[in-house]
Amino acid sequence: MRADAKKNRSQILNVARDALTEHGTDASMRDIARRAGVGLATLLRHFPTREALFEALLCTNLDALTQKADELETSTSADKALLTWFRELVAFAQSYRGVIAMMAAAHTNPDSALYASCAAVHSAGAQLLLRAQGEGMARADMNGDDLFALITALGWAVDQPSFAPRADHLVHLVTSAILTNPSSGDIEKQRAEADR
The missing domain is CATH 1.10.357.10 (Tetracycline Repressor, domain 2)
Structure with a gap:
């Protein structure tokens, strides 16, 4: 995995962990992508x-x-x-x-x-x-x-x-x-x- 892809994946997981704690399993995928600073397509590429x-x-x-x-x-x-x-x-x-x-x-x-x-x-x-x-x-x-x-x-x-x-x-x-x-x-x- 390329360095930027690893960085994106790590950032998505960090943001998603916070979102899961705050909003539970209803956390919005779109919101997670936005907060992680990536597009929804990037999030879905890592986590379909x-x-x-x-x-x-x-x-x-x-x-x-x-x-x-x-x-x-x-x-x-x-x-x-x-x-x-x-x-x-x-x-x-x-x-x-x-x-x-x-x-x-x-x-x-x-x-x-x-x-x-x-x-x-x-x-x-x-x-x-x-x-x-x-x-x-x-x-x-x-x-x-x-x-x-x-x-x-x-x-x-x-x-x-x-x-x-x-x-x-x-x-x-x-x-x-x-x-x-x-x-x-x-x-x-x-x-x-x-x-x-």
Whole structure:
């Protein structure tokens, strides 16, 4: 890639990151191009779809969530690992308004630019859930799809201004329904820490 093309791509991503934070996934592609100082055609040459642009922005975050799940699987108790990962995924969803709906649509659509990253996050969560179930710490009647659906529903709820202030409480309610035997009050401890 030529130096000017690299510069344009980098500038577009920087502006798009700010636009995503400010306006969520409804950020205007035309506005992003204007703020980046490039034409819409240049933006579309680098990122032919809105999903391709957001995949470039979000793949680092989604890859980090997948990596975090791998680390937690071997470093802490099964229930605490699932709880910690669940909270981190919800916090990520809160960082970018509308991203959870995009993830929900992409995780079963192989044609989506976000598919691979979302499928990896889904798989990582399912693995943490299986471990917790294997140790008798999570409901046996749910699977990775159920977990992803609960995260999606919770992500949507905390994306709404009326529910955002209750995000920690809602996370507590949902994780309490998933975990059957939290070790040594981990849920209450993490909830108290989140309330500080």
